Amino acid sequence: MTAAIISGKQVSEEIRVEIAREVQELAGRGVQPGLAVVLVGEDPASQVYVRNKEKSCIELGFHSEVHRLDAATSQEELLALVDELNRRDNIDGILVQLPLPKHIEEKAVIDAIAVEKDVDGFHPVNVGNLVIGDDSLLPCTPAGCIELIKRTGTDISGKHAVVIGRSNIVGKPVSLLLQRENATVTMCHSRTQNMAELCRQADILVVAIGRANMIDASFVKPGAIVIDVGMNRLETGKLAGDVDYESAKEVAGHITPVPGGVGPMTITMLMQNTLTAAKRRHGLE
Numbered sequence: 001m002t003a004a005i006i007s008g009k010q011v012s013e014e015i016r017v018e019i020a021r022e023v024q025e026l027a028g029r030g031v032q033p034g035l036a037v038v039l040v041g042e043d044p045a046s047q048v049y050v051r052n053k054e055k056s057c058i059e060l061g062f063h064s065e066v067h068r069l070d071a072a073t074s075q076e077e078l079l080a081l082v083d084e085l086n087r088r089d090n091i092d093g094i095l096v097q098l099p100l101p102k103h104i105e106e107k108a109v110i111d112a113i114a115v116e117k118d119v120d121g122f123h124p125v126n127v128g129n130l131v132i133g134d135d136s137l138l139p140c141t142p143a144g145c146i147e148l149i150k151r152t153g154t155d156i157s158g159k160h161a162v163v164i165g166r167s168n169i170v171g172k173p174v175s176l177l178l179q180r181e182n183a184t185v186t187m188c189h190s191r192t193q194n195m196a197e198l199c200r201q202a203d204i205l206v207v208a209i210g211r212a213n214m215i216d217a218s219f220v221k222p223g224a225i226v227i228d229v230g231m232n233r234l235e236t237g238k239l240a241g242d243v244d245y246e247s248a249k250e251v252a253g254h255i256t257p258v259p260g261g262v263g264p265m266t267i268t269m270l271m272q273n274t275l276t277a278a279k280r281r282h283g284l285e
């Protein structure tokens with residue numbers, strides 16, 4: 001059996017059509033969602049991510065601002081900008097591109113973003129709301145994973161989901177979102193024993209490790225949904241996931257490719273969060 005490919009690119013395009021339609025409707029009410037992205041320094045990967053976010057904003061009719069700050073910017077200067085954006089009426093979402101230079105404490109910056117404008121979903125109040133099941137802005141990559149699983153037509157409820165990785169930005173929130181959808185969730189990490197055996201019990205396998213091609217067919221239950229979050233740059237310059245796609249696709253029922261799987265969903269969910277934040281702020285949800 002060869003797995004059906006879950007195209008994040010295609011799903012992303014479908015969601016963007018829905019977002020663009022809603023943006024048009026909001027324009028009729030005099031509201032334009034606005035996203036401010038702050039980039040400190042000149043990390044090449046961050047520059048690419050920021051450009052893509054700016055491009056998406058323009059394509060979807062959002063107000064877009066990119067604040068490119070010198071690498072030597074002090075924490076106080078950055079916090080002052082965040083404070084100004086928190087109070088600005090034409091800004092619904094604020095994203096400070098990570099990683100920040102070493103002299104700036106990331107936590108202090110994330111904590112300073114207004115909860116209702118935290119479109120990355122990293123603020124402790126949004127994380128806490130996710131844990132207790134209250135309304136919150138969801139972290140983008142995990143929300144994208146759930147959307148991809150749902151668009152296979154699979155009912156997540158009652159399924160056994162195994163998540164490999166327990167980072168704050170991917171593994172932990174993905175497992176919380178899967179629980180919210182009534183999956184039975186097992187979390188694996190670097191100290192897990194018998195990981196292949198656990199993974200082979202998974203109806204849904206989400207992999208977020210950061211090691212190229214580590215998870216091959218021997219980890220996959222026949223017919224399972226495999227979501228590969230990994231983005232690893234090989235020496236050849238090519239991008240590879242954490243899943244050995246060629247072998248896993250022979251066993252899985254559905255699988256995401258890298259590139260073109262989870263990656264495109266992350267920015268689309270950021271746009272979705274900014275739209276949600278705009279609607280909430282204007283009482284239009």
Ligand code: NAP
Nearest residue numbers: 141165166167170189190208209210229230231262263266
């Ligand atoms: P991270 O913070 O480094 O976390 C990696 C997790 O993998 C940790 O929980 C670690 O366990 C676990 N791990 C490491 N080696 C392992 C092993 N041999 N067996 C089992 N578990 C192991 O990474 P992350 O930020 O979650 O990112 C993971 C991957 O997703 C990376 O490739 C990253 O580039 C990618 N990513 C992609 C997107 C996207 O938009 N597509 C967004 C974010 C991240 P311990 O906790 O025990 O150390």
